[in-house]
Amino acid sequence: MRTRLTELLDIEVPIMLAGMGGVSYHELVAxxxxxxxxxxxxxxxMSAAQLVEEMALVRQLTKKPFGVDLLTAxxxxxxxxxxxxxxxxxxxxxxxxxxxxxxxxxxxxxxxLVGSMCGKVxxxxxxxxxxxDFVVAQGTEAGGHTGTVATMALVPQVVxxxxxxxxxxxxxxxxxxxxxxxxLALGADGVxxxxxxxxxxxxxxxGGYKEALLGLTEDGTVISRGFTGKTCRxxxxxxxxxxxxxxxxxxxxxxxxxxxxxAGANHLGPSEGVIADMTKEFMPAGQGAGAIHELIPAxxxxxxxxxxxxxxxxxxxxxxxx
Ligand SMILES: Cc1cc2nc3c(=O)[nH]c(=O)nc-3n(C[C@H](O)[C@H](O)[C@H](O)COP(=O)(O)O)c2cc1C
Numbered sequence: 465m466r467t468r469l470t471e472l473l474d475i476e477v478p479i480m481l482a483g484m485g486g487v488s489y490h491e492l493v494a495x496x497x498x499x500x501x502x503x504x505x506x507x508x509x510m511s512a513a514q515l516v517e518e519m520a521l522v523r524q525l526t527k528k529p530f531g532v533d534l535l536t537a538x539x540x541x542x543x544x545x546x547x548x549x550x551x552x553x554x555x556x557x558x559x560x561x562x563x564x565x566x567x568x569x570x571x572x573x574x575x576x577l578v579g580s581m582c583g584k585v586x587x588x589x590x591x592x593x594x595x596x597d598f599v600v601a602q603g604t605e606a607g608g609h610t611g612t613v614a615t616m617a618l619v620p621q622v623v624x625x626x627x628x629x630x631x632x633x634x635x636x637x638x639x640x641x642x643x644x645x646x647x648l649a650l651g652a653d654g655v656x657x658x659x660x661x662x663x664x665x666x667x668x669x670x671g672g673y674k675e676a677l678l679g680l681t682e683d684g685t686v687i688s689r690g691f692t693g694k695t696c697r698x699x700x701x702x703x704x705x706x707x708x709x710x711x712x713x714x715x716x717x718x719x720x721x722x723x724x725x726x727a728g729a730n731h732l733g734p735s736e737g738v739i740a741d742m743t744k745e746f747m748p749a750g751q752g753a754g755a756i757h758e759l760i761p762a763x764x765x766x767x768x769x770x771x772x773x774x775x776x777x778x779x780x781x782x783x784x785x786x
Pocket of ligand 1: 482483484485486487506507508509533534535559560561581602605606607608609635636637638656657658659660747748749750751752
């Protein structure tokens with residue numbers, strides 16, 4: 465399938481693995497890139513040294529393009545991260561928080577494409593004005609830090625605002641080929657999928673997180689500030705319930721991150737092998753989690769999404785003639 469996104473990134477299918485901090489490490493990133501999409505390392509929970517190592521490991525597993533996602537919250541870590549991205553052979557850099565104004569020029573000089581996560585139309589306009597090459601329009605359904613506008617409403621409005629200048633990628637609550645076809649119908653050029661890829665053997669998580677996703681219903685997530693201090697969609701549990709009832713105890717970002725980490729409720733990061741207490745653990749997840757019933761290798765997942773999208777698109781084009 466060819467879209468403006470596949471052309472821009474030189475990939476075969478318009479599926480991007482979200483750069484999920486603590487989850488998207490080299491195994492998952494390389495699997496998605498090898499399958500024809502593009503994998504993005506979730507570097508927000510990595511040290512600069514670990515990012516360098518992860519990028520080298522990706523390059524050992526695939527020659528295809530891959531990316532890095534960094535939160536643009538702490539300037540010191542961003543500087544080290546950008547240097548690693550430039551040296552490590554990434555094709556794309558995605559800014560998870562805020563418009564990456566100060567780094568676009570340096571990345572472009574090294575032929576690295578820059579994307580920006582956007583929860584509002586004005587974020588997308590600012591990102592494009594700063595020179596970003598594509599934007600990800602992320603609806604409130606998304607797992608992780610998220611805004612208030614739903615994917616269905618946000619994507620076409622972002623497309624109207626900036627779609628004539630750059631490709632728009634849809635995100636939030638998308639988990640299969642129907643979501644890809646719907647995103648294309650809304651004017652997007654591809655999808656950026658997070659939660660569905662957590663339920664793969666290649667994803668790294670704390671013990672119990674993948675199983676928790678398999679048991680979730682469509683309303684099993686909640687937007688909480690209890691783990692990081694910012695609004696984050698996560699699996700609902702006793703920890704989120706506590707902060708719903710005691711919002712006065714919340715600390716601002718990123719202090720609340722330390723609060724949850726110190727309390728043993730936040731293992732996002734290098735925590736494989738740890739079995740967490742699910743009644744309080746930080747498990748970012750989107751509203752599509754209710755549709756996840758089994759772990760599927762990432763390459764098969766990419767293929768299934770593409771096959772289903774093709775079926776939906778041909779069924780839809782058949783509607784015109786009946
Ligand atoms: C476990 C997890 C960690 C995430 N970490 C980040 C991150 O570090 N940076 C970022 O830009 N987005 C992050 N996100 C958001 C994703 O990039 C993506 O927008 C979201 O997962 C899409 O919605 P979906 O989960 O419904 O597919 C995270 C999401 C999850 C589920």
